[in-house]
Amino acid sequence: MRLDFVALCVIISQVYGKNVTDDKYTPVVMWHGMGDSCCFVFSLGSLKKLIERTLDNRIYVKSLEIGGSYIRDYESGYFIHPDKQIEDACIQITNDKNLKNGFNAIGFSQGSQFLRALVQRCPSAKVKNLITLGGQHQGVYGLPNCPSLTTKTCEYLREILNFAAYAGWVQRTLVQATYWHDPKNEDIYRTKSTFIAEINNEKSVNQKYIDRLQKLENFVMVKFMNDSMVQPVDSSWFGFYKPGSDVELMTLEQSDIFTKEKLGLKKMKEDGKLKFIEIEGNHLQFRNEWFIENIVNAYLKN
Numbered sequence: 001m002r003l004d005f006v007a008l009c010v011i012i013s014q015v016y017g018k019n020v021t022d023d024k025y026t027p028v029v030m031w032h033g034m035g036d037s038c039c040f041v042f043s044l045g046s047l048k049k050l051i052e053r054t055l056d057n058r059i060y061v062k063s064l065e066i067g068g069s070y071i072r073d074y075e076s077g078y079f080i081h082p083d084k085q086i087e088d089a090c091i092q093i094t095n096d097k098n099l100k101n102g103f104n105a106i107g108f109s110q111g112s113q114f115l116r117a118l119v120q121r122c123p124s125a126k127v128k129n130l131i132t133l134g135g136q137h138q139g140v141y142g143l144p145n146c147p148s149l150t151t152k153t154c155e156y157l158r159e160i161l162n163f164a165a166y167a168g169w170v171q172r173t174l175v176q177a178t179y180w181h182d183p184k185n186e187d188i189y190r191t192k193s194t195f196i197a198e199i200n201n202e203k204s205v206n207q208k209y210i211d212r213l214q215k216l217e218n219f220v221m222v223k224f225m226n227d228s229m230v231q232p233v234d235s236s237w238f239g240f241y242k243p244g245s246d247v248e249l250m251t252l253e254q255s256d257i258f259t260k261e262k263l264g265l266k267k268m269k270e271d272g273k274l275k276f277i278e279i280e281g282n283h284l285q286f287r288n289e290w291f292i293e294n295i296v297n298a299y300l301k302n
Contacts, residue, residue: 026104026128026302027060029093031118033109033134033284034077034176038065044108050288054296060098064089064111081171082114082178082195089114090122102126104300108284109134109229112236113179117199119216120209129299131220134230134284138240138255139181139189139196142231166192183241201262210264219268220275220299229283237276238265 028051032044039045048061066076066085076085093099105127107115112135119127157176164170165180171194178195182188190202197203201210213219223236230236238252252258258266268274277294279286 023058025055025059025300026102027062027098028104028106028300029099029115030061030063030106031089031108031111031115032063032073032077033111035074036077036108037070037074038063039070047291050291051296051300054292055300059300062092062096062099062103064092076175077110078175079173080175081173082117082175085114086117086121089118090125093118093122094124099126100124102128104129104131104302106131106295107133107135110136110175110179113137113196113199116213117195120199120206120212127216128302129218129220130216131218131222131295131299132236133222133286134224134227134236135221136179136196136230136235137221137238138200138235138257139179139193140176140231140235141181141183141241141246181235181240183243183246186243200257202257205262210261214264214268216268216273218273218275218299219265220277220295222277222279222294224283224285225278225280227283 030038030044030048032038036043039048044063048063051061052059065073066080066088067073072080093103103126105115105119105125107113107130112132115127116130116132116135116137118125119130157174160170160174161177161180165177165182166188170177171192178193180189181193181196190197193202199209221237223233224230225233227233227236232239232241232249234240234249234251238255238257239249240255242248242250242254252265257263261267265274279290279294
């Protein structure tokens with residue numbers, strides 16, 4: 001009798017593509033942006049609870065904490081090179097048994113490009129849907145806002161980026177410099193950038209980066225139409241300034257990254273895997289209702 005029940009379970013599981021005893025949703029991994037931390041109650045801590053509540057607590061949500069403490073995690077947004085952060089995140093994911101069968105990933109602001117790099121670099125990161133909100137996939141050329149730091153410190157960071165973004169010590173010590181993209185000096189950018197140019201395959205083409213992105217079910221990019229943090233705003237959709245200009249813009253489809261298939265995004269678009277979402281408002285300003293409808297219900301109910 002028990003054998004018959006087990007056989008029935010196997011048949012149903014094969015028909016519906018899911019273990020009938022597993023009523024949980026695919027886990028979620030989140031990565032915060034600059035001036036934030038994994039678990040602040042007013043930011044990602046609140047969103048973690050929102051996702052769990054919306055999905056009846058039948059989901060595992062991990063908000064990445066870099067460096068092993070809240071303070072170190074907060075500091076990481078400014079002073080720990082993305083390469084080291086991604087190594088840390090990869091180790092965490094590799095050691096988390098809840099994530100071994102795959103997960104959905106949500107990046108906020110600079111956490112967007114860090115999560116994308118995680119997909120490209122970390123073999124154990126089996127990401128189904130990569131969702132980025134207010135990301136800077138082509139980098140930034142400007143730092144207009146600087147949350148959580150004093151005005152004097154913000155001005156100091158701006159001055160460094162404007163005049164010395166590609167100096168070796170700046171690239172090593174200031175996170176924002178690693179995705180600084182000077183459209184008027186593209187050759188220097190490609191040569192000196194220690195992060196964004198590398199993960200965009202602009203230094204040399206790493207086929208593994210292309211192959212791993214191709215495995216995504218969806219690559220969702222959310223652009224905030226009145227974003228004063230991301231310059232230019234279109235970087236959230238892989239758009240950027242045309243080479244030689246800091247005024248004239250080009251879309252993803254007009255860029256070398258797309259036309260020369262440096263990341264395989266052209267094929268992903270043809271396959272219907274690229275999703276472009278726009279929302280009114282400034283950087284990361286959205287209502288819970290919008291997040292539930294456009295992110296949770298659309299991409300996390302799997």
